[in-house]
Amino acid sequence: MQLLDKACKILGVPADMVLREFGGYFFEFCKRSGYDHMLRTLGGNLYEFIENLDALHSYLSLSYQEMNAPSFRVEKNEDGSMHLHYYSDRRGLCHIVPGIIGAAALDFFNIEISMEIINQTEEEERTGKKEHIVFLVTQNPVFSYKERNEFSSSQYLADSEKQIENQLNKEDFEKAKNTIRDKGSSVCPVKKSHWKTIRGIITLGKGKLLRGFDPVYPKSLWIDTKTFCNGLPFHLVFDKELRVKQAGVSIQKIVPGLQTMGICLDHYFSIVHPEVPFNISSIQKFINSQFVFQTRREMMPESWKQRPMLELRGQMIWMESLQCMLYLCSPLLRTLHELEERQMHIADIAPHDVTRDLILLNQQRLAEMELSNQLERKKEELRILSKHLEEEKKKTEALLYAMLPQHVANQLKEGKRVEAGEFKECTILFSDVVTFTNICAQCEPIQIVLMLNSMYLLFDRLTTVHDVYKVETIGDAYMVVGGVPVPVPTHAERVANFALGMIIAAKGVQNPVSGNPIQIRVGIHTGPVLAGVVGEKMPRYCLFGDTVNIASRMESHGVPSKIHLSSSAYQCLKYKNFEMTERGEIEVKGKGKMHTYFLIRNKTASENEIMGRPMKDSDSGHESVQSFHDGRTETIPSCHQPVTQIQPEKDQTPAIAMKYIDGPTDAQNSLRRNQAKIADLTGKTYDFKSDRSLHGNQHADDGRHPLNQERVKPATGEPQIRNIRSNFCTLL
Structure with a gap:
C-alpha cells in the first residue's frame, strides 16, 4: 500500500485508477508468462470464465502452496447482468478486479464491460475472508469494422429479414431465439438487431433451422x-x-x-x-x-x-x-x-x-526431479573436484617449473623431444662450504640437513632477486647460471651480484660445530655451453662444456669468503662498476696456469638492493656492500644439540627483484607474450647477435662478439656502462 500511495502522489491520479491499470497490466503479464492458453480455455463466455477462476486458483495452489488467492462467485440476473462477489484477505485491492476482468473480457470475448461496486462488507465470520465486495457487471459488444459495414447495409438486411420471417414458423422462431438467449452466449444486456438474431439460429448455406440442444432423459433411472x-x-x-x-x-x-x-x-x-x-x-x-x-x-x-x-x-x-x-x-x-x-x-x-493417472504421473515427475537433483549434486561435486584438480595441477606445474625451465617442461609434457641448445656466452657459478667434510664428521645428519636447508633457502631467494637459473645442488655444492635458458646481456652482472649476496647470506647460517657463521668459496667463469635435458627418469636440465669445468676449478681453487673470477668473467665485469683485485697466475688442475681475480664489491648497489630487501632512506647508491667481516652475534649451539636456523627478519620479506638495464618492463613483458609464438623452443643456438637482429633496434652490423672481440675502452678514463636494451629471446 505504501508503494500505491507513492505512485498516486507521483502520477497525481486516484488509487482506484492506478489499481485498475495495474490489473490490466497484470493480465497481460500472466499471458506473457505462459498462462495465455490456460486462461482462454476456462470458459466459452465471461460468466463461465469467472465461474472457473477459483478452480484455476485451486490448481495453481498445488505448485504455489503458500498462495493466498482471492475467491470469486458470480450470479446471473434476469436482465442479463451479473453480480460478481469478490472475497479477499487483503483490504484495499478490490479495484484491481475491474482491470483484470475488463482486460480478459475485451481480449477473449471482444466485449467491453463496466463494473461498479454496489456493496462492500466484512464477513470474517462467514467466509474467513476480511473483505467482501459485490460488483455489478454489465457489458456492451465491440463490433469490428466488417460488422459495422454489415449494419450500414440496412435496406438489404431489411429485405432479407422479411424473406426469412416468411419462411420460418413463428413458434420455431421464438423458441430458437429463446434458446440462443438462454445459452448465455451473451450474459449481459445487449441490444441485438433482428437480423443478428436470425443469422445466429440459421445454418448458413443450408436454410435449416438450428434448434437449441434439448437433452433427453430416461423415464426412470436405469442403474441400481x-x-x-x-x-x-x-x-x-x-x-x-x-x-x-x-x-x-x-x-x-x-x-x-x-x-x-x-x-x-x-x-x-x-x-x-x-x-x-x-x-x-x-x-x-x-x-x-x-x-x-x-x-x-x-x-x-x-x-x-x-x-x-x-x-x-x-x-x-x-x-x-x-x-x-x-x-x-x-x-x-x-x-x-x-x-x-x-x-x-x-x-x-x-x-x-483421473486421480489414478495424476498420482502415477506425479510420481514419475518426482522421480525425474530427484534424478535431476542428483545430477545437479553430481555436477556440483564434479565442479568442486575440477576446482581441486586445477589447484593440484597448478601445484604440480609450479613444482615441475622449479625443477626444469618452463619451455622444456612444456615440451616434455607434450611428449616432444627436447633438443640440446648452444649458448655462445653465459656465466656459471659454483659454491661450496669450507670444511664441509669435517662438519659432517662431527654432527648428526639432521643438523647437516638443517644447515644446508637454511642456507639454500637464502640462496634460492637470491635467484629470484637477480633472475639467474639454479642448475643443481650436490651436497654442499650450489650451481647457478646466468644467460641460460633465456639469453640476457647482463648475465655476468647478475651472477656477480648473486655471488655477493651469497657471501652476505652465508653469515646468517651457523656452523653447527663451532657456532660461527659458515664460510663458502665461490667461483665464476664466463663462456659458451651446451644445454639440454638428459635421461627419461627424473630428467634434468644440464650444462655441458669446458666452461662448466673451469667454473668448478675457480671454486675449488678459491679462498674462503672470496669470489674467485676467471679472466673471461673479469673482462665481462671490467666496465660494470664492480671493484675487483688481481690475484695473479695460479696453477689450475687440468688447465695449467691461469690469470684470475677476486670480486670485492659493487660500487653502486647497496646491500639491501643486492639482497632484495626494501630500500631504506639511509641506503646510498655509492656505499659498499662488501662488509664480509662484520659478523653477527648468534647463539652457538653444541654439535650434539639440534640446530635451529633462525633467519634474520629482514630476509623473510618478499624478494624484490634488482633492476638491470635489460630488466623487463610492462611493455617488454607484453612483447614477450606476443613473441612467445615465434620463440625458438627447440634449443637452437642463442647469441646476442641473433637477438639483436630479432628485435631490430640493436647494432646488428656491429660485427663484434663479447667473447671473440677485444673490448674497447671508453675514450674517457672513467668506466662507463653500455646502454643495451633488453635482448630476451622469450622461451615459454
Missing part, C-alpha cells in the same frame, strides 16, 4: 443403487440438515461412521476450501467453487488417528426435486507416498477417475 455406489466410490448425498443419505463404498471404507445413514456430515468432515460455515446455505452460495473436505481426526478409529487425515476435492450439485446436495469428489492425493500413509491403494480409486 449398488452399481451406482460402486461405480462412484467417492460421492456423498446429504439433505438441508446435513444428514447423510447415501455414500460411495470407498468413502465408507475410509470413514466407517458413514455406514450409519442419517448421521450429520459435519461430525465427520470439515470444509477446508472455500472458507465458509458448514451449512447448506453457504454451500449453495459457493456451489460453483470446488469444495475440499477433510476428515476429522477425533471421529476416526483409535488405530487410525496417527494417520494423516484424508482430503476430498469435488463439486457440489443441488438436486431440487430431492432437496438434497450431491458431492462428487475424489481423494486429494499427489504421490504414492501420500496414498500409502493413508493405508489406501490404487484399487480404491475408480478406474475412470
Whole structure:
C-alpha cells in the first residue's frame, strides 16, 4: 500500500485508477508468462470464465502452496447482468478486479464491460475472508469494422429479414431465439438487431433451422443403487440438515461412521476450501467453487488417528426435486507416498477417475526431479573436484617449473623431444662450504640437513632477486647460471651480484660445530655451453662444456669468503662498476696456469638492493656492500644439540627483484607474450647477435662478439656502462 500511495502522489491520479491499470497490466503479464492458453480455455463466455477462476486458483495452489488467492462467485440476473462477489484477505485491492476482468473480457470475448461496486462488507465470520465486495457487471459488444459495414447495409438486411420471417414458423422462431438467449452466449444486456438474431439460429448455406440442444432423459433411472455406489466410490448425498443419505463404498471404507445413514456430515468432515460455515446455505452460495473436505481426526478409529487425515476435492450439485446436495469428489492425493500413509491403494480409486493417472504421473515427475537433483549434486561435486584438480595441477606445474625451465617442461609434457641448445656466452657459478667434510664428521645428519636447508633457502631467494637459473645442488655444492635458458646481456652482472649476496647470506647460517657463521668459496667463469635435458627418469636440465669445468676449478681453487673470477668473467665485469683485485697466475688442475681475480664489491648497489630487501632512506647508491667481516652475534649451539636456523627478519620479506638495464618492463613483458609464438623452443643456438637482429633496434652490423672481440675502452678514463636494451629471446 505504501508503494500505491507513492505512485498516486507521483502520477497525481486516484488509487482506484492506478489499481485498475495495474490489473490490466497484470493480465497481460500472466499471458506473457505462459498462462495465455490456460486462461482462454476456462470458459466459452465471461460468466463461465469467472465461474472457473477459483478452480484455476485451486490448481495453481498445488505448485504455489503458500498462495493466498482471492475467491470469486458470480450470479446471473434476469436482465442479463451479473453480480460478481469478490472475497479477499487483503483490504484495499478490490479495484484491481475491474482491470483484470475488463482486460480478459475485451481480449477473449471482444466485449467491453463496466463494473461498479454496489456493496462492500466484512464477513470474517462467514467466509474467513476480511473483505467482501459485490460488483455489478454489465457489458456492451465491440463490433469490428466488417460488422459495422454489415449494419450500414440496412435496406438489404431489411429485405432479407422479411424473406426469412416468411419462411420460418413463428413458434420455431421464438423458441430458437429463446434458446440462443438462454445459452448465455451473451450474459449481459445487449441490444441485438433482428437480423443478428436470425443469422445466429440459421445454418448458413443450408436454410435449416438450428434448434437449441434439448437433452433427453430416461423415464426412470436405469442403474441400481449398488452399481451406482460402486461405480462412484467417492460421492456423498446429504439433505438441508446435513444428514447423510447415501455414500460411495470407498468413502465408507475410509470413514466407517458413514455406514450409519442419517448421521450429520459435519461430525465427520470439515470444509477446508472455500472458507465458509458448514451449512447448506453457504454451500449453495459457493456451489460453483470446488469444495475440499477433510476428515476429522477425533471421529476416526483409535488405530487410525496417527494417520494423516484424508482430503476430498469435488463439486457440489443441488438436486431440487430431492432437496438434497450431491458431492462428487475424489481423494486429494499427489504421490504414492501420500496414498500409502493413508493405508489406501490404487484399487480404491475408480478406474475412470483421473486421480489414478495424476498420482502415477506425479510420481514419475518426482522421480525425474530427484534424478535431476542428483545430477545437479553430481555436477556440483564434479565442479568442486575440477576446482581441486586445477589447484593440484597448478601445484604440480609450479613444482615441475622449479625443477626444469618452463619451455622444456612444456615440451616434455607434450611428449616432444627436447633438443640440446648452444649458448655462445653465459656465466656459471659454483659454491661450496669450507670444511664441509669435517662438519659432517662431527654432527648428526639432521643438523647437516638443517644447515644446508637454511642456507639454500637464502640462496634460492637470491635467484629470484637477480633472475639467474639454479642448475643443481650436490651436497654442499650450489650451481647457478646466468644467460641460460633465456639469453640476457647482463648475465655476468647478475651472477656477480648473486655471488655477493651469497657471501652476505652465508653469515646468517651457523656452523653447527663451532657456532660461527659458515664460510663458502665461490667461483665464476664466463663462456659458451651446451644445454639440454638428459635421461627419461627424473630428467634434468644440464650444462655441458669446458666452461662448466673451469667454473668448478675457480671454486675449488678459491679462498674462503672470496669470489674467485676467471679472466673471461673479469673482462665481462671490467666496465660494470664492480671493484675487483688481481690475484695473479695460479696453477689450475687440468688447465695449467691461469690469470684470475677476486670480486670485492659493487660500487653502486647497496646491500639491501643486492639482497632484495626494501630500500631504506639511509641506503646510498655509492656505499659498499662488501662488509664480509662484520659478523653477527648468534647463539652457538653444541654439535650434539639440534640446530635451529633462525633467519634474520629482514630476509623473510618478499624478494624484490634488482633492476638491470635489460630488466623487463610492462611493455617488454607484453612483447614477450606476443613473441612467445615465434620463440625458438627447440634449443637452437642463442647469441646476442641473433637477438639483436630479432628485435631490430640493436647494432646488428656491429660485427663484434663479447667473447671473440677485444673490448674497447671508453675514450674517457672513467668506466662507463653500455646502454643495451633488453635482448630476451622469450622461451615459454
